Amino acid sequence: MKFLKFTPVLLLFAVLFTSCESVRVASDYDREANFSEYGTYAFFKPGIDKAEISDLDKKRILRAIETEMQKKGFSKSENPDLLVSIFTKTNENINIYQHGYPYWGYGWGWHPWYWGSGFNTVNRTSEGTLYIDLIDSEDKELVWQGMGTAALAREVNKKQERINEIVAKIMEKYPPGMER
Numbered sequence: 001m002k003f004l005k006f007t008p009v010l011l012l013f014a015v016l017f018t019s020c021e022s023v024r025v026a027s028d029y030d031r032e033a034n035f036s037e038y039g040t041y042a043f044f045k046p047g048i049d050k051a052e053i054s055d056l057d058k059k060r061i062l063r064a065i066e067t068e069m070q071k072k073g074f075s076k077s078e079n080p081d082l083l084v085s086i087f088t089k090t091n092e093n094i095n096i097y098q099h100g101y102p103y104w105g106y107g108w109g110w111h112p113w114y115w116g117s118g119f120n121t122v123n124r125t126s127e128g129t130l131y132i133d134l135i136d137s138e139d140k141e142l143v144w145q146g147m148g149t150a151a152l153a154r155e156v157n158k159k160q161e162r163i164n165e166i167v168a169k170i171m172e173k174y175p176p177g178m179e180r
Helices: 002-021 045-049 055-071 156-171
Strands: 024-029 040-043 082-099 119-136 141-151
Touching: 024 156, 040 055, 045 082, 055 082, 055 156, 119 156, 141 156
Parallel strands: 040 082
Antiparallel strands: 024 141, 082 119, 119 141
């Protein structure tokens, strides 16, 4: 019987723990594009320059994209089939958790070791969205877009690792129809 009482609590903790670390991804693409024709890429500097993040984070993102493109069999070229661009957005989420009872002192539910109205916990998290655009270099038209949203790493030594994870999750969606 105790197992049944603790199971929902354990499930709740498991969901909360995994949801904090997850990356939510989506993609969209041109249904008329022939993705098997693409084999080379280059970064689209004008698009990347517009991304409103630090140059260090841009470098981290581009390194991660480069790694994933190589894993997919692409090579970097001066005369590419695809141009790669990025766009970013960030949001700060503020969550307020109320703990305890919403009243003061004696009354229903009084406990001799409890006095006060409880306490609140404020939790701030930064969440970022990364868009990776693949543009047909000949037509200059967007053929694929991947998007990933996740909590951002605050520690400098964990940023590259988190960015690698986000980019890898996004690039799992490329090419369309070949997702794992």
